[in-house]
Amino acid sequence: MQVSWTGARIRLRPFADFAEYAPAFTATFGESTEFWGHQRCPIDKERKRFEETGAVDDFRGQLAVERRDDGLVLGSMSYVLYRNGLGANIGTIIRIPYRAQGYGVEGKRLLISYLYQTRPLARIEAITLTHHRAARRSVELAGMRREYVRRRCTFSQGRWGSWVAYVIFREEWEQWPDRPDAHRA
Secondary structure, eight states, rough: OOOOEESSEEEEEOOOOOHHHHHHHHHHHHTTTTHHHHOOHHHHHHHHHHHHHHTOSSSSSEEEEEEEETTTTTEEEEEEETTTEEEEEEEEEEEETTSSHHHHHHHHHHHHHHHHHHHHOEEEEEETTTHHHHHHHHHHTTEEEEEEEEEEEEETTTTTEEEEEEEEEEHHHHOOOOOOOOEEE
């Protein structure tokens, strides 16, 4: 039995198969180049990982962002747990035609709830580039707050860039009046 988290307009769920997963995975490398630059897409390595784990294992996962009204996969939400098991880092990829419509914010809130409801984490963070205004606004709207900036830590498209990290602690999440609940599918 798989767990899915259902919000007002979207559902986070495991990918059904590799054919559904591959476009979401390659979008991570192709559609995000406006901010992150060219990245090599290791699709063969990812196919093997998917066959072994379904893109969700004990330490990391990538879940489909599915629109509830028509079942269309809009993108994916990913997480990586820290080695000490006390925290996680989350990421969002929403396909270009569906950006700036609130799907990423809702997906982050669902993923944060998924992680806090299923693991004894103390903190969840999201890292993005300082000049990626839409991503920064999305994590803020999802309830995360700015924690630190790591300056000149990345080089992409011929220039140095900086990261900004956002965080939400378990105690802050527990205060959400409208926390999403898990629904088994």
